[in-house]
Amino acid sequence: MQPQDYLLTDKVAIVTGGGGGIGRAIALELASAGADIVVADIVPERCQEVAERVRELGRSALAAPTDMADTGQVNAMVEQADQRFGRIDILVNNAGGVSGRAFLEQSERSWRKHIDLNLISMFAATSAAAPIMIRGGRGGAIVNVTSIEASRAAPAYAVYAACKAGMNNFTRTMALELADHDIRVNAIAPDYTVTPGTRGNWTGSVDPAAWRQPSQGQQEATARRIPLRRPGIDAECGKAALYLASPMSSYVTGVVLPVDGGSWASSGWIRDRSGQWTLMEVNE
Numbered sequence: 476m477q478p479q480d481y482l483l484t485d486k487v488a489i490v491t492g493g494g495g496g497i498g499r500a501i502a503l504e505l506a507s508a509g510a511d512i513v514v515a516d517i518v519p520e521r522c523q524e525v526a527e528r529v530r531e532l533g534r535s536a537l538a539a540p541t542d543m544a545d546t547g548q549v550n551a552m553v554e555q556a557d558q559r560f561g562r563i564d565i566l567v568n569n570a571g572g573v574s575g576r577a578f579l580e581q582s583e584r585s586w587r588k589h590i591d592l593n594l595i596s597m598f599a600a601t602s603a604a605a606p607i608m609i610r611g612g613r614g615g616a617i618v619n620v621t622s623i624e625a626s627r628a629a630p631a632y633a634v635y636a637a638c639k640a641g642m643n644n645f646t647r648t649m650a651l652e653l654a655d656h657d658i659r660v661n662a663i664a665p666d667y668t669v670t671p672g673t674r675g676n677w678t679g680s681v682d683p684a685a686w687r688q689p690s691q692g693q694q695e696a697t698a699r700r701i702p703l704r705r706p707g708i709d710a711e712c713g714k715a716a717l718y719l720a721s722p723m724s725s726y727v728t729g730v731v732l733p734v735d736g737g738s739w740a741s742s743g744w745i746r747d748r749s750g751q752w753t754l755m756e757v758n759e
């Protein structure tokens with residue numbers, strides 16, 4: 476493999492929700508590979524922090540505070556990115572989130588909030604950024620961050636899971652609609668990954684040391700359910716996204732890549748208390 480197969484030198488990437496968690500990790504992986512980064516996050520301090528880290532890696536960064544659920548703000552952010560860099564090569568639709576509640580207890584307001592944040596944000600950013608990629612004539616890569624919940628039942632997360640399933644299918648359809656322009660469209664589908672969000676820190680400052688290490692309880696619970704015996708790490712999503720954004724995956728489009736330690740493959744199988752795989756644990 477040659478450096479040009481994996482480097483993103485001179486490329487410009489927008490990462491939505493890029494100020495924390497998986498988005499932050501993706502932004503830093505892409506910057507490490509040579510890309511300039513537009514950090515679009517609703518929390519301005521998070522945008523600034525990640526932009527600073529990108530600059531420390533020797534790349535240019537634009538901190539672009541944006542509520543991705545607001546299509547007007549999304550359009551303005553993409554326009555600002557275009558004005559600053561004159562091109563967009565990579566779009567990572569990562570902004571998303573969930574609050575758990577049984578569907579019959581969930582309000583219409585909550586459905587719509589989930590749809591705006593998880594689906595409309597992706598539609599708006601794709602609609603604004605893809606024409607700029609097409610105008611550039613150099614192709615491009617779009618990476619959507621969906622979830623394992625897109626592909627299985629998700630009690631207490633019905634609307635979120637429906638949104639993520641929508642993201643999966645949008646990924647496939649866009650792969651076809653944009654193929655003539657050499658714009659590849661793929662997704663990563665994480666399972667449980669330790670991030671500020673999964674620790675209930677949606678708006679606080681981002682100190683990775685404070686949240687990256689899974690707790691003992693999380694480790695034990697996930698060890699039985701996830702074949703690789705641990706939660707995911709944000710940087711592992713970052714590396715998978717880098718693969719899909721870079722020329723390493725030049726013949727890959729329309730794919731949803733699980734980044735889940737094997738959970739999707741296990742599909743109902745868990746480890747019993749003795750560590751053996753089982754479909755049904757019997758408590759005696």
Ligand SMILES: NC(=O)c1ccc[n+]([C@@H]2O[C@H](COP(=O)([O-])OP(=O)(O)OC[C@H]3O[C@@H](n4cnc5c(N)ncnc54)[C@H](O)[C@@H]3O)[C@@H](O)[C@H]2O)c1
Nearest residue numbers: 492494495496497516517542543571622667668670671672
């Ligand atoms: N962490 C997991 O276990 C997991 C599993 C599967 C899928 N995902 C998906 O990965 C993505 C990132 O999740 P995470 O765990 O890193 O989340 P997180 O909450 O740790 O970080 C999300 C980032 O997005 C920003 N954000 C929130 N609302 C926003 C908005 N309206 N506009 C712009 N930015 C906004 C936050 O400020 C934060 O920096 C989401 O799409 C999530 O659904 C996460």
